[in-house]
Amino acid sequence: MQTPKKVGITGSGLVGSLLAIYLKRQGHDVDVYDRRPDIRNMEFSGRSINLAVSTRGWKALDHVGIREEIQALAIPMDKRAIHVQSKPVYYQYYGKEGEAIYSISRGVLNKKMIDLAEKEGANFIFESKVWDVSLSEAILYTGDSEKKDLEPQPYDLIFGADGAFSRIRHKMQRSSMFNYSQSFLKTGYKELSIPANAGNTHRMDKNSLHIWPRGEFMLIALPNLDGSFTCTLFMPYHGENSFEQLDTESKVQAFFKKYFDDVVKDMPDLITEFFKNPTSSLVTIKCEPWTSFDKVALIGDAAHAIVPFYGQGMNIGFEDITVLNQLIEQHGDDWKSIFEDYQTERKPNADAVAELSYRNFMEMSSKTADEMFLLRKKIEKRFSEKHPDKWMPLYSRVTFTTDPYSEALKQGDLQKAIMDDIMKMDSIEKLWDSERVEQRILQELNQS
């Protein structure tokens, strides 16, 4: 338990809510500001991608004893279901027996997290926009309009959990020596859906993350508890097969008929949703430093927005909280050290997961349709099962361990170099499960 502080958090999203729970447990007074209305009174917005909770996320929930309540709202997915055109569905397991990622609706989870944080005693202030912040004094300024006089809200500590377009970070960016980048993909996304069967059963295997890889674009579907799937179409903004091109109902219908014929029959609201739901952008944001005057810190997407292709956005945000909490317990009231170590430890991991997530778009959209890629995964899996001490597949290390992301990236690059060599072996299609391939991998591992 620490000397109680008055803490302001901007953003009542997943990271803001969980951080509020952790800080209440440490004995602090916690106010959480959000410019939006209480999500619990709203229909969720139709611009989301279902979340996949994995090991790092569960660890953070477990530590404050709320894992079970959340898990009851989630569906385990132990595999990818890959829908290549004119071929039967191919199932690729994510990890070992019993390992799975958990599909959960962002809206459902966020509502629950706010309930839990309120129960801990956190004070939520909705529809209150933070227009400015004094970083040196830890004062938030709220009010109806930037043009009018603003109300100062003084705190001992402030956490910016206000997402990719963080107002707190925006203020930091205007100070000198703040390194910052925002980089948009030329690909956007749109939420669609597959409703439940009558009787609330799922129309496809519910324990899979379904992918329709089509090269430059792809459709994915993640299961919901009510029998429906939340789908996301990822596609370039411009060019052939782009959001720009699909500007009439008949073009959308023809496009889905051509490329997603096996699923379009299960999407009765396709046309309505396609034109109602916004096309959202995908951005990677990096910055440094994450802290200011030992009083203000960024956390979650505000510090490191990433593209969603590794399913790690929420998981890394929750892990930020795990690490921050460990440092609070280690350093007590020494917030200077807490903030310094927090940034030193998290920044390289955030950079690593940004890189991994960016790369994974190619893997999901193109390579999962490629037989040589699937063979490569089979070889890796076989070797990993025989030599679990020598080889943990990159996906498993990222998803099913709490090893630092930076270490995962490093090991992943090493494994990639070895597998590039292996895949060049003559007749690898026939040899793939041979002693020779296994020995060659062992030999390269020894040399590396």
Added chain:
Amino acid sequence: MQTPKKVGITGSGLVGSLLAIYLKRQGHDVDVYDRRPDIRNMEFSGRSINLAVSTRGWKALDHVGIREEIQALAIPMDKRAIHVQSKPVYYQYYGKEGEAIYSISRGVLNKKMIDLAEKEGANFIFESKVWDVSLSEAILYTGDSEKKDLEPQPYDLIFGADGAFSRIRHKMQRSSMFNYSQSFLKTGYKELSIPANAGNTHRMDKNSLHIWPRGEFMLIALPNLDGSFTCTLFMPYHGENSFEQLDTESKVQAFFKKYFDDVVKDMPDLITEFFKNPTSSLVTIKCEPWTSFDKVALIGDAAHAIVPFYGQGMNIGFEDITVLNQLIEQHGDDWKSIFEDYQTERKPNADAVAELSYRNFMEMSSKTADEMFLLRKKIEKRFSEKHPDKWMPLYSRVTFTTDPYSEALKQGDLQKAIMDDIMKMDSIEKLWDSERVEQRILQELNQS
């Protein structure tokens, strides 16, 4: 001559003023806004690095017939004068006989450029801050305070020439799909000076850019017409030998005595200047797109701020204007095509010169003190003189040609790979001017 447009330019710096001259020549109405007072009525600020005008800069001035007037204010520097500790000064020529870069004070040049632009009929509005801009309508909003009602200033076209911390770009950054990065060096800089001798003569060779390379830090000095030199100390903010460390007069005195003993006697105002002049930061800024709604474009530092170590900041800004003017003549009133081609042509070149400038800090501060590096330059120079059709040194291509910067970077990387091999040859110190070295370079060039 084009259909006359009403054009607003933000920023009365070098690029803003020269652009005003070009646009007046094309027949447009031109207003130039600056939030600062008229520089012609001010003492210049003591936070500048002298400029080195080179071929690209001269070309842009020449085209509107003002080269001679400007050149009269500049001093040619045909070489580096390298002051290694406890060694005689070493002179390294920049190019061939007759090739030089031209030292000019930023303040002197800027005052002259504003005079010339006013003479062309451009309308300068000083002490008028642009708080906001409508990108889609090309309206600038000016006024005394952001809190009060702003005055709309409608234009047909707007150019943001408002430097590294551009307000126009800041507005663009808030729109979706705008890629942006700002990256600060951990090294800052401070302006110092060497006054003239009695009789306005220079205390050192006036046709040299003087460098005192000291590894992590360096001092440079560029000549002024009045016999003085403008010096710049580049040094890390923190750590050993840093601005942070030099916090007392005696520490500054001891530091200069230790590292710059041959020049400190010529710096009578050192202590006053060191504590009066600000420590300024060095930033690289990249963004994309540079244009918005075919009505607003960024130019100069606003589009591509770079670190000063290649002496190209002003030169690339002026070259932006040369290219823009060529496109205006090519496309006439088709501003959509002008803006599209402008960005397509300039962006890769801006990225290339950012990279070259960043790399050159190491060359100037460390490598110019390294004998093997100087030998490498001698080998390159010898080969280049014998085979001018086969090898143009990178520095020359950047500085003394108008070849695209992106091409210079590419050729430079190729040459570097070859020279890395050459420098590994046994006894290269003895062999350097031999037939064998020459043949080896020719052979590697043929293979590349």
